[in-house]
Amino acid sequence: MLSPKYIPYILKQVSRHPARSILTMLGVAVAMFLFVSVQALQRGVAEATEVTGKEVTLVVYRENRFCPATSRMPDSYARRIAGIPGVESVVPMKIVVNNCGASLDTVTFRGVPRENIASITGGATILSGSIEEWKRRGDAALVGETLAARRGVKVGQTLSAAGIDVYVAGIVRSENAQDQNVAYVDLAFLQGTAKRGGDGIVTQFNVRVKDPARLPEIASAIDEEFRTDSEPTDTRPESAFVARAAHDLVQLVGFSKYIGWGALAGVLALAGNAIALSVRDRIKEHAVLRTLGFRGGLIARLIIAESAALCLAGGAIGSLAAFAVLRFGNFSMSVEGTSMNVNAEPVLIAIGLAITAGAGILAALLPALSASRRQISESFRAV
Amino acid sequence: MTPTLIECRGLARTYRRGPELITPLDQLDLDVDRGDFLALMGPSGSGKTTLLNLIAGIDRPTGGTLTIGGVEISGLSNGALADWRSAEIGYIFQLYNLVPVLTAYENVELPLLLHKLSRRERHERVATALALVGVADRSSHYPRQLSGGQEQRVAIARAIVTDPAIIVADEPTGDLDRAAAAAVMELLVRLNREMSKTILMVTHDPGCAAHANRTLHLEKGRLVESGLAAAH
Numbered sequence: 001m002l003s004p005k006y007i008p009y010i011l012k013q014v015s016r017h018p019a020r021s022i023l024t025m026l027g028v029a030v031a032m033f034l035f036v037s038v039q040a041l042q043r044g045v046a047e048a049t050e051v052t053g054k055e056v057t058l059v060v061y062r063e064n065r066f067c068p069a070t071s072r073m074p075d076s077y078a079r080r081i082a083g084i085p086g087v088e089s090v091v092p093m094k095i096v097v098n099n100c101g102a103s104l105d106t107v108t109f110r111g112v113p114r115e116n117i118a119s120i121t122g123g124a125t126i127l128s129g130s131i132e133e134w135k136r137r138g139d140a141a142l143v144g145e146t147l148a149a150r151r152g153v154k155v156g157q158t159l160s161a162a163g164i165d166v167y168v169a170g171i172v173r174s175e176n177a178q179d180q181n182v183a184y185v186d187l188a189f190l191q192g193t194a195k196r197g198g199d200g201i202v203t204q205f206n207v208r209v210k211d212p213a214r215l216p217e218i219a220s221a222i223d224e225e226f227r228t229d230s231e232p233t234d235t236r237p238e239s240a241f242v243a244r245a246a247h248d249l250v251q252l253v254g255f256s257k258y259i260g261w262g263a264l265a266g267v268l269a270l271a272g273n274a275i276a277l278s279v280r281d282r283i284k285e286h287a288v289l290r291t292l293g294f295r296g297g298l299i300a301r302l303i304i305a306e307s308a309a310l311c312l313a314g315g316a317i318g319s320l321a322a323f324a325v326l327r328f329g330n331f332s333m334s335v336e337g338t339s340m341n342v343n344a345e346p347v348l349i350a351i352g353l354a355i356t357a358g359a360g361i362l363a364a365l366l367p368a369l370s371a372s373r374r375q376i377s378e379s380f381r382a383v
Numbered sequence: 384m385t386p387t388l389i390e391c392r393g394l395a396r397t398y399r400r401g402p403e404l405i406t407p408l409d410q411l412d413l414d415v416d417r418g419d420f421l422a423l424m425g426p427s428g429s430g431k432t433t434l435l436n437l438i439a440g441i442d443r444p445t446g447g448t449l450t451i452g453g454v455e456i457s458g459l460s461n462g463a464l465a466d467w468r469s470a471e472i473g474y475i476f477q478l479y480n481l482v483p484v485l486t487a488y489e490n491v492e493l494p495l496l497l498h499k500l501s502r503r504e505r506h507e508r509v510a511t512a513l514a515l516v517g518v519a520d521r522s523s524h525y526p527r528q529l530s531g532g533q534e535q536r537v538a539i540a541r542a543i544v545t546d547p548a549i550i551v552a553d554e555p556t557g558d559l560d561r562a563a564a565a566a567v568m569e570l571l572v573r574l575n576r577e578m579s580k581t582i583l584m585v586t587h588d589p590g591c592a593a594h595a596n597r598t599l600h601l602e603k604g605r606l607v608e609s610g611l612a613a614a615h
Contacts, residue, residue, distance in 0.1 A: 003496075005496055005502075006496065008489070009485070009489075009493075009496075012484040012485060012489075013484060015484070016483075016484045284480065285480075285482055287441075288476070288480045288482070289493070290441070290465065291439065291441050291468065291472075291474045292468070292469065292474070292493060292494045292497070292541070293465050293466065293468045293469020293470070293472075293494060293497050293545075294465065294469075294497065295461070295462050295465040295466075296461060296462075296465070297462070298497075375442075376436075376441040376442065377433075377436050377441055377442040
């Protein structure tokens, strides 16, 4: 630890070479922007795809189909699914997206039966508008908060995408990334409006089960029910369904962790270089401090604190910038009608700061050790 | 209390430079009393600065014993030696060696950061030291804003601010003009006479050495002549 009375000395040393310090801070800031962004991507993916023991929703999709445009099943399947023991409720959904590929601005329409809208959005909070308003109009939509913010639409306005115009009847907030990024509309309206498919055809069924422990068993029972039908099914827990649908994207995001580690290595290299140069420039000054009675360990801690301060400043800039961009950009990654939020949470700033401080300390260890061990008289002779 | 503050017995320092063994100090015996003002003279490479550094505890002897104030300092660990320096030694360099990013005040405050003093106590001590050396009005100036003489005065303030028993000065006037050098020497004489500081000073200038009350001549690491200077 270091007494606070040394802080002015440390800060003056950080500002000793302004150009060098600013460039180092900017480098660290860019690296931490990358790191925090990658972390936000990974948190979003993890949240959307990790199967938990509490999950109660199954998604029934057309077997061997991977896109909402090609998964087509008769909505009469709903009655048969509802008859399977353990099933609590079944909601047929038609899904229309403006972009089947991976995109940061995909608009997903989910058509659900009018009588199911309250249950499907049951866990969500209505931020503005109302379900009553949604029920009053045939072309109404309940829009997820993230999608509404990204598209800049408010209640009473029109949301247009994929050739479909809907009236925004409400904006909802949900902990489920899927609900945050979709517009719920009336199933009949969507079936009538969409170019492909028609009455009686849906994309998937969302099935709620009573006991989460029975999720795999019920999924198997559903698939068995339709195994010999013309449209066989593939049923998975919702998170596993998202993971499969967004498999390529998940892999890409998984790869991005190396970018995050690379960014950290960049921080180490930048800070290490800056501190090594700084220590080399101050061999004589450190010898003077030790002549005054500063112990080698204290010199080392001062150097480490200087490095940590430099990195923290850069880390704060980068982490805050990334947080602001991700938070206000309301990004979500969507593919095949599934969504994963880019989760910019305040904890990421704390993580970013802790990591930069750690990297600063690590980067300074060798120069600090070297400075603390150098003989005083040799240091005076060396310059 | 014994009048002898510094006792060197068979003091030696050797180091290796490539294949060559250098002996800047060889079998030196020396006693320095409390309150002495000692001038060390001799040609370059005679071992003056090496002796000064050994007594200041910034170098370690390779032979003999060095006892200061009853403490065998060559036996101290690095940490204990640092603490001892902080309490007992004030070092004045030829080229001042002030920290360029710190003001005169902050430079003088530096050694006090090692002591358990409140901010107010530190302030009082720094103000006193700066006033004593006559640069109180320059406390907020950075070293680059000071003349050489003023820089050396600030360095002297830094050396005395912890009230050490011993002040070592390595050619303290070597980089100064005549007037500034005279002022610095006058200051050192005052520290010796009025504050009873024991001073060891390396100098090439016989005029500066004349301010000391004893002069030692070194040659090839050995003491060749010792005498009392004219009293002032």
